[in-house]
Amino acid sequence: MRLLTAILAGLLLSLAASPARADAVQTAFNDAIAAFEQAQPQLGTTRFGVDIAAYRDALTLGQFTSSHWGGNLAVALETGASGSGCARFAAYVPLPPRDGVVPLVVCRQFSEEGTAALRRLTILHEMVHVVAGADECRAMAFAAEVERLATGRFTPVDRYWHSNGCAGSAFSLP
Numbered sequence: 392m393r394l395l396t397a398i399l400a401g402l403l404l405s406l407a408a409s410p411a412r413a414d415a416v417q418t419a420f421n422d423a424i425a426a427f428e429q430a431q432p433q434l435g436t437t438r439f440g441v442d443i444a445a446y447r448d449a450l451t452l453g454q455f456t457s458s459h460w461g462g463n464l465a466v467a468l469e470t471g472a473s474g475s476g477c478a479r480f481a482a483y484v485p486l487p488p489r490d491g492v493v494p495l496v497v498c499r500q501f502s503e504e505g506t507a508a509l510r511r512l513t514i515l516h517e518m519v520h521v522v523a524g525a526d527e528c529r530a531m532a533f534a535a536e537v538e539r540l541a542t543g544r545f546t547p548v549d550r551y552w553h554s555n556g557c558a559g560s561a562f563s564l565p
């Protein structure tokens with residue numbers, strides 16, 4: 392309930408500032424949820440070390456029980472952000488969680504740049520960090536797999552894949 396209130400407050404604040412911005416974040420979540428739900432029957436109970444039930448709950452309910460972090464956690468969505476992390480990322484997840492809360496910071500440029508498909512991919516990717524930690528290769532591999540299972544295609548992320556040294560990781564793109 393606390394989380395829902397936080398999300399609603401965040402969305403309402405954004406809405407007051409810019410309806411288009413709030414819509415972009417909400418649409419990205421709706422698109423990510425739709426893609427995940429299409430992919431879920433083929434994901435099993437874990438994929439690339441991501442607990443699928445925890446991922447579903449984090450994405451759709453904003454709270455989850457975590458075998459990775461231990462205990463129950465809430466996702467605190469912060470929209471329209473412009474803090475220091477936003478200089479490098481459109482969205483990011485400060486880790487580790489504190490006091491049972493994992494912030495998902497969505498920067499201002501998230502809504503102002505890119506495409507709906509990229510925004511969907513970003514939410515799918517960041518939610519891996521929320522439930523399974525900082526590994527970039529895991530997050531990219533999982534998000535690409537969800538895209539592929541849901542749509543038959545996945546966003547090419549080769550440059551990012553190589554710049555993070557993922558070729559030598561335990562993960563792979565579809």
Ligand SMILES: [Zn+2]
Binds near residue numbers: 516520526
């Ligand atoms: Zn990442």
